[in-house]
Amino acid sequence: MKTSAFLLISVISTILPATLQARTWKEAGSDRTIEGDYVRTEGDQVLIRKPGGTTSKIALSKLSEDDKKFVAGQAPAKEAAADKDVFKWETDFELAKQRAKDEKKDLLVDFTGTDWCGWCIKLKKEVFDQPAFQEYAKKNLIMVELDFPRKKVLPEELKKQNAELAKKYEIRGYPTILLLNSKGREVARTGYQEGGPDKYIEHVKELLKK
Secondary structure (H helix, E strand, C coil): CCCHHHHHHHHHHHHCCCCCCCEEEECCEEEEEEEEEEEEECCCCCEEEECCEEEEEHHHHEECHHHHHHHHHHHHHHHHHHHHCCEEECCHHHHHHHHHHHHHEECCCCCCCCCCHHHHHHHHHHHCCCCCHHHHHHHEEEEEEEEEECCCCHEEEEEEEHHHHHHHHCCCCCCEEECCCCCCCEEEEECCCCHHHHHHHHHHHHHHHC
C-alpha cells in the first residue's frame, strides 16, 4: 500500500510545474522520484511540500539511503526553526492546523478569488500586504489562503481541498475571512474592512477575544 502511495505521488509530481527549488527524492530500490521541499519529520514519516504548495507524507523507510542521510542532517535545524514567527501564506489546511497547534496560534483563513474578486484584491493590498499587519500576524496568526480563481489553474489536490472546506464552512461569498482555533473550530468570521492594517488588527483582536 505504501509503495502504491509513493507511485501515485510520483505521478502527480511529474504533472505539476516545478515552482519550488525542490529536492529530488528517490524511492529505495527503484527509479521513482518526487520533487519537493523537506518540511519536517513526524515519527517515521517525512513531510514534503510539493510544487503547488500541497504536502505529502512519505515513509522514511521508503527513501533512498542518501535521502535518509539528508533527513537525519536537516531535521534538527528545520524543526528548530519550524517556520515560527514568519509571515507566509499556507495553502495546505492540515499543515496550517499543525503549525497553529505547535506555535499556539489561531488561524486566519482567507477564502478568496485572487484573479477576479475586487474586494479580495483590495483587502490583500490594503491590509495583508502591509508590514504592520504582517508583523502582527507573525506573532499571533497562521495565515491560510484558500483560492478560488477563474483563470489560474490550481493543482487538483488543492482545488479539491478548497472546495471541501468551502462546503464545510458554508462559504457564500468572497472574501470570507474565518478565524479558527488550531482544531479548525470557527471562532469568528468577517471580510473586507476599511481603514487599513491598524484598524484591521484591532478588528481581529476584538473577534478573537474569548
